[in-house]
Amino acid sequence: MQDTLRITEVFYSLQGETRTAGLPTVFVRLTGCPLRCQYCDSAYAFSGGTVRTLDDILEQVAGYNPRYVCVTGGEPLAQPNAIPLLKQLCDAGYEVSLETSGALDISAVDPRVSRVVDLKTPDSKEAHRNRYENIELLTPNDQVKFVICSRDDYDWATSKLIQYGLERRAGEVLFSPSHHDLNARELADWVVADNLPVRLQLQLHKYLWNDEPGR
Numbered sequence: 559m560q561d562t563l564r565i566t567e568v569f570y571s572l573q574g575e576t577r578t579a580g581l582p583t584v585f586v587r588l589t590g591c592p593l594r595c596q597y598c599d600s601a602y603a604f605s606g607g608t609v610r611t612l613d614d615i616l617e618q619v620a621g622y623n624p625r626y627v628c629v630t631g632g633e634p635l636a637q638p639n640a641i642p643l644l645k646q647l648c649d650a651g652y653e654v655s656l657e658t659s660g661a662l663d664i665s666a667v668d669p670r671v672s673r674v675v676d677l678k679t680p681d682s683k684e685a686h687r688n689r690y691e692n693i694e695l696l697t698p699n700d701q702v703k704f705v706i707c708s709r710d711d712y713d714w715a716t717s718k719l720i721q722y723g724l725e726r727r728a729g730e731v732l733f734s735p736s737h738h739d740l741n742a743r744e745l746a747d748w749v750v751a752d753n754l755p756v757r758l759q760l761q762l763h764k765y766l767w768n769d770e771p772g773r
């Protein structure tokens with residue numbers, strides 16, 4: 559039996575988030591997630607999907623001839639074969655990123671991958687799932703993200719930033735307003751007022767295409 563993954567979608571779009579925002583990127587969205595963040599914009603990936611071989615997925619990705627590939631979900635690391643998929647995407651020469659909830663161990667991910675590790679805030683209702691051991695593993699090739707729903711979330715994220723010195727561990731610290739929960743301008747004003755060493759991240763794809771799946 560060949561290695562397989564359950565996949566919700568593979569599509570070519572502009573990266574809406576992180577340090578490669580705005581760049582054409584292939585997205586591989588894996589099905590299934592053990593968390594239920596209050597704000598999740600990808601709940602359609604919690605179930606369903608299609609079981610596909612790694613070779614089949616790699617062949618579809620190659621068909622777009624991309625420079626950037628982003629593996630997301632659902633929670634990619636909930637499927638053990640996400641690890642060989644990430645390695646094989648790197649071996650094929652792509653610049654690969656992984657969006658992960660921060661609830662699962664990131665240590666087996668190929669070091670060429672930029673791991674985008676979400677630290678779940680209290681208003682996500684999943685902060686108790688954060689695996690703080692992951693913070694020790696971060697390198698300048700990685701990124702840390704806080705999705706912020708409220709002023710309380712902002713204060714919590716700021717305290718974690720300072721407590722762990724996150725801007726010295728990861729290449730980027732991203733503060734992203736939770737779409738529908740927090741006005742981006744409000745978050746921008748807080749970051750400037752506090753002179754934080756973080757990058758405000760807006761979800762570019764939602765300005766371009768709203769919440770349409772596959773964009």
Ligand SMILES: C[S@@+](CC[C@H](N)C(=O)[O-])C[C@H]1O[C@@H](n2cnc3c(N)ncnc32)[C@H](O)[C@@H]1O
Nearest residue numbers: 597598599600631632633657658659676736737
């Ligand atoms: C859908 S998740 C999939 C990967 C992984 N499960 C995770 O949470 O990182 C991808 C990213 O989208 C973010 N996200 C989901 N819903 C959002 C929303 N309503 N506003 C802003 N970011 C959101 C998540 O926090 C995460 O950083």
Ligand SMILES: Nc1nc2[nH]cc(C(=O)O)c2c(=O)[nH]1
Nearest residue numbers: 571572573574575630763773
């Ligand atoms: N355009 C676009 N960029 C994205 N960056 C991260 C996404 C995700 O759902 O993880 C995403 C997405 O769904 N669409």
Ligand code: SF4
Nearest residue numbers: 591593595598632659
């Ligand atoms: S961990 Fe990611 S995919 Fe899972 S519910 Fe939270 S935002 Fe959605």
Ligand SMILES: [Mg+2]
Nearest residue numbers: 599600630763
């Ligand atoms: Mg998305």
